[in-house]
Amino acid sequence: MYRRYRTAGLVLGAIFLASVGMNGMDAQASGLGDSLNTGVASNFSQAADTEELTQATAEVVWTGTPLEGYVNIAIANVEDNLNIRASADGSSQLVGKLRKNGACEILGSEGEWSHIRSGEVEGYVKTEYLYTGQEAVDLAFQLGQTVARVNTDSLYVRMEPSTDADYWTKVPSGEELQVIEEMEDWVKVDIDGEDGYVAAEYVDVTSELDTALTLSEALYGEGVTDVRIAICDFAQDYVGNRYVWGGTSLTKGADCSGFVLAVYRNFGISLPHSSRAQANCGTKISVGDVKPGDLIFYGNGKRINHVAMYIGGGRVVHASNPRTGITISNMYYRSPVSAARILKD
Known part of the structure; x- marks a missing residue:
């Protein structure tokens, strides 16, 4: 199980250690609460100036830290x-959106534009709107969120740190859960505002940064009406905004049902402010039959305690918890209980 590396200032320290003889070895920075495992694949002892040092750091893999996967x-x-x-043109096609404080890899530059890749999106952004260099590295360690990534086929999120405890839900392989606390044999996680526990041996704990959202309409599938595309696009415009218990504001904060209520309200549809009440609205449908704009409900067994909007491509947008705010998740990030169709197209 990897542990989060919290101190940005140690980046240069790790490079210094590498430069005095740790070629091709693992450097352990200890005595700081959490550990840094750094795989060094280049000889830093030859990095005599800034340009050579930059090239040398391109071979470093910052395992378990926000910098993992970035050069x-x-x-x-x-x-x-x-x-x-x-393309590097303000009138060219929009291919994605990088949220505030989202991370990307710079692949090159073209005039005032940077060629970037972030998540599944590759394209161009104005360089003036990016933090780069050491400033970006320092920010990465401030902004990285500790997550537990499931490394088994499926995993129970239990109500207490015991295999005898009841469980909130099951989550699939590769799903990421927000970490609240690392314990000896368990990891305490947030499951839509509820405390849950997963066995430490079945997760990898790392620090992650937000990446870009794709805008490809192919995610909506064939035969999806304009109103469904419009409501999904509208909902995604507020990704990254705050979660506030009892809130119904897309800009000042909303909880799960308040977010859905506010999105539908913009399209002239009234819904109650409760996930359980919303589950009784519209037409009940199978989870396997959902279309973009339909609602998916989650809970403990049959008891509903969370709602999200399906946006296509196996994903949902929802106000998850105070740590993540409004976010996008795999629709099976926890086990769905039911689904409802509100739109009558």
Whole structure:
């Protein structure tokens, strides 16, 4: 199980250690609460100037830290979302959005534009809206969120740290859960605002950064009406905004049912402010038959305690918890209880 590396200042320290003889070995930075496992694949002793040092650091894999997988990291310096274009032209096709403080890899530059890749999206953004260099590295360690990634086929999220305890839900392989606390044999996680526990041996704990959202309409599937696409696009515009218990504001904060209520309200549809009440609205449908814009409900067994909106491509958008706010998840990030169709198209 990997542990989060919290101290940004140790990056240069690790490089210094590597430069005095740790070629091709694992460097352990200890005595700081959490550990850093750094795989060094380049000889830093030859890095005599800044340019050579930059090249040398390109061979470093910061395992378990926010920098893992990045060579030339940049962070979005915007108030809401940064548009990602298909080419270095402000009038070119929009291919994605990088959320405030979202991370990307800089692949190159073209005038005032940077060629980036973030998550599944590759394209161009204005360089002026990016934090780069050491500033981006420092921010990455401040912004990284500790997550537990499931490394088994499916995993129970239990109500107490015991295999005898009841469980909230099951989550699939590869799903990421927000970490509250690391314990000896268990990891305490947030499951839509509830405390849950997963066995430490079945998760890898790492620090992750937000990445871009794709705008491909192919995710909606064939035969999806314009109103369904519109409501899904509208809901995704508020990803990254705050979770507030009892809230119904898309900008100032909403809880799960308040978020759904506010989105539908924008399209002239009234819903009650309760996930259990919303489950009785519209037409009940099978989870396997959901279309973009339909609602999916989650809970402990048959008791509903959370609602999300399906947006296509096996994903949902929802107000999850105070740590993540409004976010996008795999629709099976926990076990669905039921689904409802509100739109009558």
